[in-house]
Amino acid sequence: MIDYSIFSEDALFARLRELQQDHADFDAAIQALAATPMPDLLLIGRLKRKKLALKDEISRVESYLTPDIIA
Known part of the structure; x- marks a missing residue:
């Protein structure tokens, strides 16, 4: 797992765009x-799992870009 805490904001945005493009390509x-x-249902299943992993990675990157709101 990548430690995104050391990435600059620009690098995070670039990584996010890359992940979103990969997600769209898998789709x-x-x-x-x-x-x-x-x-090929086996291949489709593999691609869906990879797509889901990308979605999780996108969420991780977005969490570093979106500050937590404390109510």
């Missing part, structure tokens, strides 16, 4: 595979 690949006549 497009999953949709394309699902649309084939005989989809």
Whole structure:
């Protein structure tokens, strides 16, 4: 796991954009595979797990960019 506390804000935004693009790429690949006549369900499952891991990573980066609000 990457320690994002040492990243600058600009580096965090760049990493976030990269992760979001990867997430979108996985989504497009999953949709394309699902649309084939005989989809490879094992591959689709692997891609979905990787996409979910990217979503978790995106949330971690966003947590460093969004300050906690103490009520």
